[in-house]
Amino acid sequence: MSVDKEDKLGDFLLEKTEKMLTWRKRHKMLSRERSRRKGFFLDLLTSIPSTLLIVFLLNLYVIQAYVIPSESMNTTLLPDDRIFVDKFHYGPEIWLGVDKHLPAINPVVRGQIITFPNPDYESKGVIFETLRRFLFYISLTSVDIGRDAQGNPPIDLLIKRAVGYNGDRLIFRDGELFIKGEGESFELPEHFFQRVNNISYYTQRGYTQDNSELVAKLAEYSIYRDLRLTLPAHLERFEEFSQERTRYLGRITQGNPFPRSLASMMIYANRQEKLDDYYRHNRGIYVPHGYVLPLGDNRDNSLDGRYFGVIPQKIVQGRAFLRMWPWDRIGGIH
Structure with a gap:
């Protein structure tokens, strides 16, 4: 080659x-x-x-995302506000659907906005509650499989302010709150009680004391109508008083239950439960040690401790501390 x-x-x-x-x-x-x-x-x-x-x-035991469901905390918290709740210090439930709680690190403090189980909520079991809450969290609160046929989300947790505290007695008159602290000889108006105890928060009223007589009469009217009794002469005018009745009637049991309990007791004075309800509202609600009376800041539109009573502090799950939505209202919660 x-x-x-x-x-x-x-x-x-x-x-x-x-x-x-x-x-x-x-x-x-x-x-x-x-x-x-x-x-x-x-x-x-x-x-x-x-x-x-x-x-x-983290949502279950440390910081929970929560959506405000109603107007009961106006104007502090508005419907659909997205907030964070500190659960780490306040004894969250051991697991969803289980009626047991971890021990709290810190006690509930008077004036805090707290979350706790809704006494009227019926759990659907551990599996459903776990799946529901899991989807709710990972979807950033946009998916809730527990909604009813009308699209309303279930209210398994309530959010109110811890107003009544160890040894207090709380009395409502015309929707205004008076607080008698333990060992005190007389009650103080709520705003003055706040100053004495160095706490500060705002409440909202749907009607003023000028409307108290109207509210009392409407309370009596509602009792007669609910029981389908013949109206006495002094209440007949409310049959045609539709505009004012619509405006105030829905707020009677929520904001000022005393007139309704009085009217109910007058009609059924021989029934012990009616007498108990009247005396509870007349003498005030006593808060034992280790309990708290939660109230909504929107006093005339809040189903709160005035209806389901005091709650043990050990079932309080968290404290609202930060609003994350809407953007123009981001900030701390007091």
């Missing part, structure tokens, strides 16, 4: 070898890149469940 042919064959083999090595190198690089990407996505996929579980547990 001539030298020229040998050189050409050598160049040919060298070229093929370089191409082969280059291809193998590129193939290895691509394989490593594919493995790296595959590993990244696998890591991502495997990390999502653990991340969601961590978020869920």
Whole structure:
């Protein structure tokens, strides 16, 4: 074989070898890149469940996202406000649907806005409650499988202000609150009681004391109508008093239950439960030690401790501390 042919064959083999090595190198690089990407996505996929579980547990035991369901805390908290609740210090439930709570690190403080189980809520079991709350959290409060046929979300937790405290007696007159602290000889109006105890919060009224006589008469009217009794002459005018009746009647039992309890007691004075209800509102609500009386800041539109009574401090689950939505109202909650 001539030298020229040998050189050409050598160049040919060298070229093929370089191409082969280059291809193998590129193939290895691509394989490593594919493995790296595959590993990244696998890591991502495997990390999502653990991340969601961590978020869920944080919401369950440390900081809970909560949506304000009603107007009962106006104007401090408005419907659909998104807030954060500190649960770490206040004894959250051991698990969803389980009526047992972890011990609290800090006690409830008078004037705090607290969350606690709704006495009227009927749990659907551990599995349903866990799934419902999990979907609610990971969807950033946009998905709630517990909604009723009308689309209303279930209210398993209530949010109110801790107003009545250890040893207090609370009395409502024309919707205004008077507080008699333990060991005190007389009650103080709520705003003055706040100053004496160095606390500050605002309440909202739906009607003024100028409307108290009207409210009392409407309370009596509502009792007669509920019981389908013949109206006495002094209440007949309310049959045509539709505008004012519509305006105030819905607020009677919520904001000022005393007139209704008085009217009910007058009609059924021989029934012990009617007498008990009247005396409770006439003499005031006593708050034993270790309990709290929660009230809404919107005093004429709040179903609160005036109806379901005092609650044990040990079932308080958290304290509202931060509003995260809407954007123009982000900030601390007091």
